[in-house]
Amino acid sequence: MSQKRAICAMPIAGSYRSIDFTLSNMANSHIQKVAVVTQYNARSLNEHLSSSKWWDFGRKQGGLYVFTPVMTADNSNWYRGTADAIYQNLSFLKSNHEPYVVIASGDCVYKIDFGKVLEYHIEKKADITVVCRDMESDINVERYGTIRLDEENRIAEFEEKPLRAKSRTISCGIYILRRRLLIELLEKCAEEERYDFVGDILIRYRDLNRIYGYKMQDYWRNIASVEDYFRTNMDFLKPEVRNYFFKQYPDIYSKVDDLAPAKYNPGASVRNSLISSGCIVNGIVENSVVFKNSYIGNNCVIKNSIILNNVYIGDNTYIENCIVESRDTIRANSCYVGENGQIRIVVEHNERYAM
Amino acid sequence: MIKKEMIAMLLAGGQGSRLGVLTSKVAKPAVAFGGKYRIIDFPLSNCINSGVDTVGVLTQYQPLRLNAHIGIGIPWDLDRNIGGVTVLPPYEKSSNSEWYTGTANAIYQNLEYMESYHPDYVLILSGDHIYKMDYEAMLDFHKANGAEVTIAVMPVPMEEASRFGIMIADENKRITEFEEKPEHPRSNLASMGIYIFNWKTLKEALITMAEQPALDFGKHVIPYCHDKGAPLYAYEFTGYWKDVGTLNSYWEANMELIDIVPEFNLYEEYWKIYTKSEIQPPQYFDKDSVVERSIIGEGTDVYGKVYNSVIGCGVTIGKGTVVRDSIIMNQTQIGENCELYKAIVAEEVQIGSNVRLGMGEEAENETAPHIYNHGIVTIGERSVIPDGITVGKNTVIFGETAAADYQDSYLASGKTLIKAGEQ
Numbered sequence: 165m166s167q168k169r170a171i172c173a174m175p176i177a178g179s180y181r182s183i184d185f186t187l188s189n190m191a192n193s194h195i196q197k198v199a200v201v202t203q204y205n206a207r208s209l210n211e212h213l214s215s216s217k218w219w220d221f222g223r224k225q226g227g228l229y230v231f232t233p234v235m236t237a238d239n240s241n242w243y244r245g246t247a248d249a250i251y252q253n254l255s256f257l258k259s260n261h262e263p264y265v266v267i268a269s270g271d272c273v274y275k276i277d278f279g280k281v282l283e284y285h286i287e288k289k290a291d292i293t294v295v296c297r298d299m300e301s302d303i304n305v306e307r308y309g310t311i312r313l314d315e316e317n318r319i320a321e322f323e324e325k326p327l328r329a330k331s332r333t334i335s336c337g338i339y340i341l342r343r344r345l346l347i348e349l350l351e352k353c354a355e356e357e358r359y360d361f362v363g364d365i366l367i368r369y370r371d372l373n374r375i376y377g378y379k380m381q382d383y384w385r386n387i388a389s390v391e392d393y394f395r396t397n398m399d400f401l402k403p404e405v406r407n408y409f410f411k412q413y414p415d416i417y418s419k420v421d422d423l424a425p426a427k428y429n430p431g432a433s434v435r436n437s438l439i440s441s442g443c444i445v446n447g448i449v450e451n452s453v454v455f456k457n458s459y460i461g462n463n464c465v466i467k468n469s470i471i472l473n474n475v476y477i478g479d480n481t482y483i484e485n486c487i488v489e490s491r492d493t494i495r496a497n498s499c500y501v502g503e504n505g506q507i508r509i510v511v512e513h514n515e516r517y518a519m
Numbered sequence: 520m521i522k523k524e525m526i527a528m529l530l531a532g533g534q535g536s537r538l539g540v541l542t543s544k545v546a547k548p549a550v551a552f553g554g555k556y557r558i559i560d561f562p563l564s565n566c567i568n569s570g571v572d573t574v575g576v577l578t579q580y581q582p583l584r585l586n587a588h589i590g591i592g593i594p595w596d597l598d599r600n601i602g603g604v605t606v607l608p609p610y611e612k613s614s615n616s617e618w619y620t621g622t623a624n625a626i627y628q629n630l631e632y633m634e635s636y637h638p639d640y641v642l643i644l645s646g647d648h649i650y651k652m653d654y655e656a657m658l659d660f661h662k663a664n665g666a667e668v669t670i671a672v673m674p675v676p677m678e679e680a681s682r683f684g685i686m687i688a689d690e691n692k693r694i695t696e697f698e699e700k701p702e703h704p705r706s707n708l709a710s711m712g713i714y715i716f717n718w719k720t721l722k723e724a725l726i727t728m729a730e731q732p733a734l735d736f737g738k739h740v741i742p743y744c745h746d747k748g749a750p751l752y753a754y755e756f757t758g759y760w761k762d763v764g765t766l767n768s769y770w771e772a773n774m775e776l777i778d779i780v781p782e783f784n785l786y787e788e789y790w791k792i793y794t795k796s797e798i799q800p801p802q803y804f805d806k807d808s809v810v811e812r813s814i815i816g817e818g819t820d821v822y823g824k825v826y827n828s829v830i831g832c833g834v835t836i837g838k839g840t841v842v843r844d845s846i847i848m849n850q851t852q853i854g855e856n857c858e859l860y861k862a863i864v865a866e867e868v869q870i871g872s873n874v875r876l877g878m879g880e881e882a883e884n885e886t887a888p889h890i891y892n893h894g895i896v897t898i899g900e901r902s903v904i905p906d907g908i909t910v911g912k913n914t915v916i917f918g919e920t921a922a923a924d925y926q927d928s929y930l931a932s933g934k935t936l937i938k939a940g941e942q
Contacts, residue, residue, distance in 0.1 A: 177800070177801065178800070179799050179800055179817070180799075217593065401803075409800075410800040416799075420594070420796050422594070422791050422792075422793050424554075424786050424814075425555050425785070425815055425816045426802060426814065426815050427814045428813050429811075430779070430812055431811075432810060432811055433811075434810055435805070435807070436804065436805060437803070437804050438802065438803050439801055439815075440801040441555075441801075441816070444786065455801075
């Protein structure tokens with residue numbers, strides 16, 4: 165699915181995209197200047213970030229910037245890694261005056277007050293603070309960077325994607341450090357032709373810098389694999405997760421799409437599911453998440469599935485354990501079932517005629 | 520020089536008293552409609568969709584909700600460097616300070632606002648109808664006919680024509696005569712209260728008629744222009760147009776949205792209706808919920824059963840509760856095991872558990888039978904209804920009521936319960 169779009173533009177929880185969580189956290193933490201650094205398949209993302217007003221970044225002090233790789237007289241490279249991506253935009257970092265920088269990735273679903281992390285960072289007199297979290301036992305931590313903290317929360321060990329994890333504490337990919345230190349580290353790193361922020365800066369300079377871990381307790385999920393993406397969306401069917409993200413202050417903001425209210429015609433039956441605005445439902449939906457602007461035909465049965473934005477599902481279709489890709493048109497009388505606990509991704513390229 | 524070919528003036532100051540407690544605290548254009556919208560969203564969206572990007576909104580009665588809703592016009596893309604939406608309340612002048620005393624008087628008091636855009640044409644709209652209309656097509660018609668005033672009209676059934684202002688036009692659509700609510704109508708073309716004026720004609724008429732008390736377009740300005748011999752044309756509109764002036768027509772217009780293929784379609788890609796959306800999460804349906812023939816806004820949680828209803832955003836419908844043929848506006852919370860039948864529940868209402876609305880035989884409302892009729896139960900905004908109350912038909916409740924306000928937990932059909940200080 166991420167062949168089609170950058171991961172941080174993946175739709176989440178019916179009405180949002182993954183990057184909304186990080187952007188909203190920044191807006192809610194009163195960070196006013198945000199640069200989104202992207203290169204992979206950024207069309208969905210650019211469309212989503214077409215205006216900064218949804219996150220209230222369009223202020224005189226600050227703003228939302230989108231940086232894609234550019235060609236200059238002395239550089240025509242793509243971003244070769246996370247550190248390189250920031251290094252190529254070093255002039256932006258240099259020309260600003262804010263003392264601290266938050267680095268976060270757009271592929272996580274969470275709420276955090278960066279102000280609290282910064283307070284902790286200052287209190288510990290840390291050079292770099294890494295937000296980390298103890299993961300539940302049913303989650304495979306080998307996909308993440310694992311961390312071992314000493315008794316005063318200083319990072320003792322940091323391993324990126326270990327073969328066998330020695331700790332259940334993982335890095336959430338959120339870092340705070342001084343702007344000047346970041347510039348210094350990036351320049352040194354670039355001189356040595358190293359390009360990765362975690363491997364070449366955090367791990368390599370681990371002993372030279374005071375790197376602390378800030379433990380977050382609340383909900384945090386990364387969506388970079390299909391299973392995690394599916395599970396994270398399904399988590400929103402739980403009342404406690406919905407309550408945490410939708411009802412408790414502060415809110416998560418997203419681009420407003422001006423869609424009509426969802427409509428339920430005779431024959432519709434919806435149980436334990438999330439339905440977004442602009443949908444028209446004629447069939448049965450159970451234990452599923454249906455994103456915006458989708459049409460579900462007569463006699464359809466949708467079970468335990470995720471239907472992404474703007475999908476048209478013809479009559480008498482049966483879908484179970486699937487993720488249906490956005491803008492798809494599923495012909496009438498189709499059947500898709502993900503078997504043996506596997507999630508099936510449905511991509512069809514049928515023509516749809518505008519009504 | 521700032522120059523706009525056509526600007527719109529949107530009259531949004533009316534109370535809409537026939538909507539009863541729904542307009543106790545808000546002006547009629549700010550009343551919620553169709554799940555997530557407010558009535559004023561329709562003319563505002565029509566403006567931007569027709570390419571009219573300068574809109575003056577004239578407010579007077581209870582403007583707070585309206586002002587908060589419009590803001591600087593971001594949802595309608597009317598936040599412009601030049602033009603955009605401007606809220607125009609009545610203001611104090613060095614002499615002769617007054618409220619807006621009539622539709623045309625309100626426009627007269629804002630001559631300076633219009634003047635600043637040097638318009639060729641001025642579009643006069645009212646903020647209380649549900650319709651989609653391309654004002655640009657109407658302007659083309661106006662220009663093609665060399666009209667000074669064009670009045671949008673719509674054909675109505677002959678037997679109902681006596682309720683409207685009726686235009687009599689010749690075969691070229693030029694208006695020859697008009698009658699206000701005639702007993703024996705000679706035409707079925709009813710004025711929709713939408714006018715395009717040549718700016719010069721409008722300005723001259725308003726200044727000449729300035730001293731007329733309660734200066735009104737239908738009663739004074741249009742007859743004046745006609746008597747002067749200005750060419751008046753009738754622009755016939757045949758699409759969906761609904762006046763939601765009474766509780767019953769408001770209820771009906773909402774219910775028309777839930778038809779399988781509604782006559783008024785909100786799902787069209789090319790004439791979107793915009794509104795301010797504060798609530799964004801998707802809606803959730805519990806495993807025991809039922810929903811049929813309804814439209815539901817964002818962020819609503821349904822644990823009970825919903826049939827033939829229009830539900831707003833951020834509403835909670837508790838377990839075991841059954842909602843039928845009702846309109847429930849934004850942020851209302853309904854407890855468990857309630858039964859709602861043909862109720863209009865305004866915004867931010869708290870309804871306890873085991874409450875039953877719209878039960879029993881019909882009886883005429885005791886205080887205002889011309890407002891509260893057709894068996895509808897009307898609950899005003901921010902009202903509170905405690906647990907275990909049963910309410911009859913043609914009733915109205917407004918205010919924070921407690922169990923002591925009801926006799927044996929019962930409010931009989933036709934009763935009005937408005938707590939002091941609430942109206």
